[in-house]
Amino acid sequence: MRITEVLHMNGGIGDSSYANNSLLQQNVILMTKPITEEAITKLYTSLNNPKTISIADLGCSSGPNTLLAVSNIVKAVDNHRKKLRRRHSPEFQIYLNDLPANDFNTIFQSLPKHEEDLRRELGDGFGPCFFNGVPGSFYGRLFPTDSLHFVHSSYSLHWLSQVPKGIEENKGNIRMETTSPPSVIKAYYNQFEQDFSTFLKCRSKELVKGGRMVLTMQGRSSENPTCHLWELLTLALNEIIAEGFVEEEKLNSFNVPLYTPSLAEVKFIVEKEGSFTIDCIEASQIYWTGYNGTDDYEVNNGYGVARSLRAVVEPMLVSHFGEGIIDELFHRYTKMIVDSISTRPEITQFTNVIVSLIKM
Structure with a gap:
């Protein structure tokens, strides 16, 4: 599985598209907005009335969230x-x-209206925005040396550059799970440390001195790196295999390149790499569904969770297992989620790790 070819969200605007199933990611951007605004306003103040500010959003995906983050940054500067x-x-x-x-095409098609709305909101004194699409992995160089002032990335850095090596013993699982051997957990962490260190090293060359980054990634709040929602997807795949839809070897050779770090792990890697100082680092909680601990929770939110995860992982599943099982797989997976969160609504709670960095 070539990660650069299959690691992308479902494009377009259909029922299972990322554009129509990315409310969680939108809420994460809004939740971290105060940290992002503080970082960009401090940067703008330090630049002493700059003629140009260069901003990169890494892992922008497509859909309404793509332009939400950069719009918030631009508005914060203008205000x-x-x-x-x-x-x-x-x-x-x-x-x-x-x-x-x-799906860069969908992004480009939405730009004229977005720029028009932005100018109408901010007025004639607002400086022009020049948008550029930059295809490529952020685990390598993307921009010239000292060319960026600000880097933003939300819910992208938990995706690894490749499936970790040495996880052949992870049979019957699709990522780190309760039954995974300790060697598999270690291999996943080693790959994350290598990737995140490379990311920091590349951005340190591209950012000007004093430039800033705000990074948000899906993380974890305990030493346990497993996730019940992913384990349910594994269970649904195992059911399909048991009934002969797919060969068992297909499952044993499939692993999702995703690692959810703890706050301490992120802090350790940043300090070890040494190019940035930490201005702010914190963890926060968010629910994938509308459940927030009150009586307004509805079991139907389970369907939304299944659609959201399908929008994220379907291209990888299709690449490895083929299209034939997808509808049946997510039919079973949806039922499992609905049944689970009717008694354990907390399984849709996620931990975010947010770090605001300054280039030394």
Whole structure:
């Protein structure tokens, strides 16, 4: 499985598209908005009335969330410019990055209306935005040296550059799970440490001195790296295999390249790599569904969870198992989620790790 070819969200605007099933990711961007705004306004103040600000959103995907993050950043700069009574707005060079298989066409088609809405909201004094699509892996260099001022990435860095090596014993599982041997857990962490260190090293070359990054990734709040929702997907796959839809070897050779780090692991790797100082680091909780601990929870939210995960993982599943099993797989998976969260609604709670960094 070539990660650069299959690791992308479902494109388009259909029922199982990422564009229509990314409410969780939207809520994460809004939840971390205060940290992002503080970082960009501090940067803008330190730049002393710059003519241009270069901003990169790495792992932008497609759909409504793609432009939400950069819009919030641009608006924060313009609002702060007015507070500082600076007459001239900077121009914004905006880079939208994701892997080449990402649905960039949908993004480009939405740009004219987005720019029109932005200008209407911020007024004539607002500086122009120049948008660029940048296909490629952020686990390598993407931009010239000292060319960026600000980097944002949300819910992308928990995806690894490749399936970890040395996990042949992870039979019957599709990622780190309760039954995974300790060697598999270690291999996943080693791959994350290598990838995240490479990411930091590349961005340190591309950012100007004093440039900033705000990174949000799916993480975990305990030493246990497993996730019940992923284990349910494994269970659904095992059911299909038991009934002869797919060969068992197909499952044994499939592993999802995803690692959810703890806050301590992120902090350790940043400090070990040494290119950035940590301005802020924290963990937060969010529910995938509408459940928030009150009586407004409805079991039907389980269907939304299944659609959301399908929008994320379907391209990988199709590449490995073929299209023939997908509808049946997610029919079973949906039922499992609905049954599970009717008694354990907390399984849809996720931990986010947010870190705000300054280039030394």
